[in-house]
Amino acid sequence: METKKEPQQQQQQFPSFANVLKPSAGARLPTAIPGLDPLIQGGLNRGDFILLSGGIGAGKTTFSCQFAYNGATLLGEPAVFASFEEDSLSLKRNMLRFGMDLEALERDGKIKVMDLEILEGQGMGSNMEVLLSALDKIQGKRLVVDSLTAFLTGAKDKFDYRFLMHLIYKTLKREGVTTMMTISRMQNDTQILGIGIEEFVADGIFQLESYVTDSMELRTRFLVRKLRGCDHSRKYHSVAFSHEGIQILPWSSS
């Protein structure tokens, strides 16, 4: 006697192409920075190296800390935050004002905050080793270096800098660590590309820019300058600071 197959069984035997393609199509990892992921087709690729460029006080530390903190708390991706601009105590105090309790997260082993003191007096190669071993200890998936400029001050000349940049890029890519490094840029620096090797090496460049409105108010705007393999937004977006940190919003000039 012929038995009739359940529709569900048939579906399992013959998966649709859409289902087969799903894993790679959904491979992008959310940054979890409010408002950013929809602008970059859902997020980044694992192992992407992102440069976060911005002027003084544009929000580089807050933005990059949200990348580490939200990744660890919301997505189960432990992170190492290497702070060379602020000592770890002031960083923790400042970020707590945005609701990011780095101290508590560190106790849970989900984040490791490191500052310049730890790396002082050591060569660049061992600096990299210290970061890699910190990532290893917490099985870190994200790394923030704030800032790359300070991190690479040890480079002797531009050839050394170039070599180190490639080394850092290749090592982190091999380890599958998604990385964000901040870089300070002066205002109205129209020649951002071409100044340093880092812009060419990076998979993506995010820009935070301060500007003054017609009503004489200091505001910040955001632009995805480049992101390899991504049909990203090419528009300026408004940036809002609140007690919850930074949020990327649709552009508004008023």
Ligand SMILES: Nc1ncnc2c1ncn2[C@@H]1O[C@H](COP(=O)(O)OP(=O)(O)OP(=O)(O)O)[C@@H](O)[C@H]1O
């Ligand atoms: N609690 C807060 N609420 C709203 N905005 C704040 C708050 N705390 C700081 N800000 C804003 O954030 C800016 C500093 O952000 P952040 O430290 O992330 O910038 P940065 O680009 O890293 O600065 P720097 O060039 O000093 O490294 C301040 O200048 C201020 O405008």
Ligand SMILES: [Mg+2]
């Ligand atoms: Mg900063």
